[in-house]
Amino acid sequence: MRPELEDQGEYEPLDSCDERILSVINELHHRDDPLPEDLNERVQFVLELEAELDARVARVSRSSELVPTRGDADLVVGQGDPASVTFDCESVTVMVTPRPSALRELRLDGWIGPEGTYEVELRSPEGSRRASTDESGRFALEGLPDGQMFQLVIRPDEALQREGLPAVVVTPAVRL
Template identity: 85%
Template structure:
């Protein structure tokens, strides 16, 4: 393909001119409007750095469900309106299922089940801080008084007995919105 004569004098190392600046400005505006930086980007980066520091952490993935609505990328899902929707997270050896339910005005209760059966320590991370719960022997746990509409992430730590059976020391879910 031959270059048009009026562009032959413009090399790739030429300084930017006003036309280049207008094009870059439009591209910048489009990015800010159509794909703004997530408000929780710093928290996400800190989480990844923290996970890299832990040797035996596994990242669980969301098992897709028709009740979930994708709102941005793979990492942020919103539970649909109406009946409570269950969210299932899977990694190679652990499955975590949670069901958010309204408990009072603008608060939720999170009922959860972890498999395989056994005892687990569960940490829920949100912008408001962390909350902890322990599962019973069947893997069931409950977290109450959670703010409606916030992002949360679960960190699951199997008991030492389960780790000796081959489960990872830490399983982390992606962040989802209640």
């Protein structure tokens, strides 16, 4: 070690050279691996999910129409023909099909099994929308913005819960 550096320990205060190095590292992170734009929504989702004591998280049944991005954190439905996305959880299956309904808007047709009545909440950065299924488990939501992240919160009616269905099922977020 050079004698002029012997007095510098690992606990010395930062100097201008250290600050320049940290600045370059910060710029590299912002350029090459920026934070996801929807990070706040993802964190809020996790916090809200933890508040739901009996929630089950469904998993995506992948199809060739889904395009994973950013380490599988986002799932994007492909362009072209409408692609169905299926979510599975222990005893509940949810299938949704997005369809263009107007300029830059989508209609989301959905089916939940087993048959019965469910309350469906669609969460997106623009807020929540709610729908109820018919007795066969079918629902539709219209006027949804194209290209936004969304997730579904499914609440079976009391009769279905008595049959053993969880009180709340939450899907992962997907981008349409």
